[in-house]
Amino acid sequence: MKKVFEMDLEARLVGQAEHPEALRLWLRLLTCTQLIEKQVRAGLREQFETTLPRFDLMAQLERAPDGLKMNELSKRMMVTGGNITGITDQLAGEGLVERVDVAGDRRACRICLTPAGRKQFSGMARAHEAWVVQALGGLTDKEVATLHRLLGKVKAHVKTAVTLSLENP
Amino acid sequence: MKKVFEMDLEARLVGQAEHPEALRLWLRLLTCTQLIEKQVRAGLREQFETTLPRFDLMAQLERAPDGLKMNELSKRMMVTGGNITGITDQLAGEGLVERVDVAGDRRACRICLTPAGRKQFSGMARAHEAWVVQALGGLTDKEVATLHRLLGKVKAHVKTAVTLSLENP
DNA sequence: TATTGTTATACTCTATAACTATA
DNA sequence: TATAGTTATAGAGTATAACAATA
Numbered sequence: 001m002k003k004v005f006e007m008d009l010e011a012r013l014v015g016q017a018e019h020p021e022a023l024r025l026w027l028r029l030l031t032c033t034q035l036i037e038k039q040v041r042a043g044l045r046e047q048f049e050t051t052l053p054r055f056d057l058m059a060q061l062e063r064a065p066d067g068l069k070m071n072e073l074s075k076r077m078m079v080t081g082g083n084i085t086g087i088t089d090q091l092a093g094e095g096l097v098e099r100v101d102v103a104g105d106r107r108a109c110r111i112c113l114t115p116a117g118r119k120q121f122s123g124m125a126r127a128h129e130a131w132v133v134q135a136l137g138g139l140t141d142k143e144v145a146t147l148h149r150l151l152g153k154v155k156a157h158v159k160t161a162v163t164l165s166l167e168n169p
Numbered sequence: 170m171k172k173v174f175e176m177d178l179e180a181r182l183v184g185q186a187e188h189p190e191a192l193r194l195w196l197r198l199l200t201c202t203q204l205i206e207k208q209v210r211a212g213l214r215e216q217f218e219t220t221l222p223r224f225d226l227m228a229q230l231e232r233a234p235d236g237l238k239m240n241e242l243s244k245r246m247m248v249t250g251g252n253i254t255g256i257t258d259q260l261a262g263e264g265l266v267e268r269v270d271v272a273g274d275r276r277a278c279r280i281c282l283t284p285a286g287r288k289q290f291s292g293m294a295r296a297h298e299a300w301v302v303q304a305l306g307g308l309t310d311k312e313v314a315t316l317h318r319l320l321g322k323v324k325a326h327v328k329t330a331v332t333l334s335l336e337n338p
Numbered sequence: 339t340a341t342t343g344t345t346a347t348a349c350t351c352t353a354t355a356a357c358t359a360t361a
Numbered sequence: 362t363a364t365a366g367t368t369a370t371a372g373a374g375t376a377t378a379a380c381a382a383t384a
Contacts, residue, residue, distance in 0.1 A: 022305040033202040136191040138326025157307025276342040
């Protein structure tokens with residue numbers, strides 16, 4: 001049996017007694033996310049020959065029956081518009097999504113999953129869910145709920161802070 | 170006051186009642202990490218003209234008075250060796266770290282912070298800590314402790330699973 | 339043979355900024 | 362003028378694989 005606890009990002013804190021707990025928490029948050037994200041990226045690449053941003057874009061569309069406009073995708077995925085164009089071009093080239101005209105605004109378009117895209121996504125989503133459930137399998141239902149609630153507070157606080165700092169530069 | 174809760178990655182779950190809570194938790198974890206990480210990267214770039222991997226490497230060295238070998242840095246930062254060489258080259262070119270011979274193994278070297286590197290790092294670490302404390306400022310001490318403990322369980326479980334899956338391919 | 343570190347390379351992801359077309 | 366989307370580009374970040382020197 002190999003040793004499970006290797007040194008990692010958190011190692012940089014050893015011996016720094018004066019660091020607030022918030023810093024320890026952040027490093028642990030980062031480590032957990034990176035560990036799970038690496039597994040998800042590897043799975044998407046090996047089993048589906050795709051990437052996380054491509055999966056994310058399709059996941060957004062799967063929940064939007066009428067599709068989403070480019071700028072809406074840009075906001076939700078937290079990346080700038082040019083990147084959405086690029087990913088959309090790839091997926092459209094493979095017939096997984098399509099651009100649909102928007103009535104009343106000839107500048108805009110909605111991006112929609114094609115039937116082929118919907119079908120492929122459902123397989124990926126199933127695998128993705130299994131990876132995540134496995135990764136978080138060490139927690140009880142109650143612990144999952146607690147984490148979800150507390151991270152909700154973090155998210156609300158950070159989003160507020162970001163908004164305010166953008167509004168008052 | 171601008172609306173704080175925009176749609177984001179988590180939006181892809183709306184309406185999917187059959188999804189386990191684990192998936193919701195994962196998306197929230199990812200969103201929180203990305204939000205904070207974006208702020209940290211922006212701060213490092215704007216205030217110190219550096220990047221997160223460079224900061225991470227220096228942070229590892231700051232806690233290792235005798236420096237660290239390349240393969241040790243590679244393990245801790247969870248990236249492959251060639252990248253460590255690249256970052257080390259940059260930092261060494263700016264006089265912030267140095268390669269030191271290892272007695273008894275002429276293949277290896279230890280990477281150490283120089284006095285200049287140590288000095289620059291201390292300023293960055295102070296700012297970094299302030300950003301993180303601000304980002305997590307919406308939580309009570311008790312909530313921070315709870316999150317830290319629960320994420321510790323996640324980390325242990327994922328690391329065990331990764332190790333096992335690597336050992337039994 | 340195995341390990342340490344380096345080099346070369348390719349690819350994904352991202353932001354920025356200039357651009358076109360439409361509102 | 363402002364907005365929706367595109368294009369072009371540069372740079373960060375990463376993995377892979379071939380390589381040299383040493384163990």
